[in-house]
Amino acid sequence: MDHPSETLRHKCAACFRQFNKIEHLVEHMRLSFHSLHEPTCSLCHKHCRSFESLREHLIGPLPKQECNNIFGTRGCKICLAIFESPHTLRLHQERCQLRSPNFSQIMARFRNMGICDKLTSDNGRMRRHEAVALACRMVGGGSDGSLDICARVCLIDEKETIIFSTYVNPTLPITNYRLESTGVGPEYLRDHAMPLKQVQKKIQDILCNGEPMWKIRPGVGGKARILVGHGLGDHLKTLQIEYPPFMIRDTANYPPLMKTSKLTNSLHYLTQAYLGYDIQNGNKDPYEDCVATMRLYMRMRAQVHKIEEYPLASDPQNKNNFAIWKQFELERMSPEQMLEISRSDYYCWCLDSKLN
Structure with missing residues (x-):
């Protein structure tokens, strides 16, 4: 039986799910394709699969209360970004909320x-x-x-x-x-x-x-x-x-x-x-x-994400990142190290900005 402190080690560094055994966390990382291209809460840094999930995390119906409290005063309900002050938020909202063309x-x-x-x-x-x-x-x-x-x-x-x-x-x-x-x-x-x-x-x-x-x-x-x-x-x-x-x-x-x-x-x-x-x-x-x-x-x-030379899980250079034969090596990694080698299973449109 795992000790409570050991269970904490089995917490996903992206979505924060906790697992009883390290091998369960490894399997989760193998299937989840967590990456820096996922919508992420700028307060607690939780990764969400979509902006809809991030919206629920921030503003309900059952939000994370600490994030919800701050987002209520400094968060943009359109782009879901969080700013340093209500004044900065007001300046941002003038640009973020677009108008219908004439x-x-x-x-x-x-x-x-x-x-x-x-x-x-x-x-x-x-x-x-x-x-x-x-x-x-x-x-x-x-x-x-x-x-x-x-x-x-x-x-x-x-x-x-x-x-x-x-x-x-x-x-x-x-x-x-x-x-x-x-x-x-x-x-x-x-x-x-x-x-x-x-x-x-x-x-x-x-x-x-x-x-x-x-x-x-x-x-x-x-x-x-x-x-x-x-x-x-x-x-x-x-x-x-x-x-x-x-x-x-x-x-x-x-x-x-x-x-x-x-x-x-x-x-x-x-x-x-x-x-x-x-x-x-x-x-x-x-x-x-x-x-x-x-x-x-x-x-x-226009989203700004860290540049990765090979950003997709389908890139040949990433095909063995979570290979079954690397199971023992993966189980010795920290959740943060596993997140570092995890890649996206979809093409993020931010990559288009690098085509020109």
Whole structure:
């Protein structure tokens, strides 16, 4: 039977779970993939799997009371950071809580526009791996209107400038325009729509940026652009476009922004919780979704984490960090030493800031 002081040694240095035996702690570290990229409480330094877990740790419904007391006076409920004084917090909140774009002014310029090519008008000068955000509006096809058909698409750059915006000619008969959620009526598709093949080529040209699809590789040196969005799998499917998964940043399945490893948050909730304003309240233009996903991406990308040469558990250099044959060596390590060699099982978007 372990002595109480020995049990304390078996406390995970990341999530603070305690284990009766050292071998149980080793197995926990082998499966948990704790890393410096996890959302972490800046007071007690507890690692959380997602920002939702960190939010619960700080503000309830059953928070850690010591952290909750301090967070109540010096914590930002949007980014969950904690500051030195209430005054510093107020200054921060003016920048942290973003405002919804003025859609009436923006869309007055682009209401009937097929293409706005900022990349061309700017002589094609965008940084390598600069991100673009994409969003669509879907109408319904099929006998019951449940088949998704892309009727409108929008792409923006990192400065929230529209690169491409158009209505899309349906490839199948439309049986439900879903007017309340899409704002798309038959007159728009009749007068302003572009054939799907032209839309596909335009989007692919923007994303690939002159680089053949088969040559796109992760890491530094490529020309292709990072694609940002929410639920991009569905959008790309309706557009009938394929794009390498390692170039996609989807706010719907990014672990730090998810409820759990299996449940996703809506874009409406993410925008409200992590940007500080509401979306999808009457406006039906996909530009609004593009702006929200781009802002979420930029906020996640801007996180400052310690630089690691090989940050992923899947990197070959890390494959034996917690190998079974190293069990005896691992059991002799302290919890802090095990945390030091543990790596993330997801790609943190902060790594994108090092691509340019």
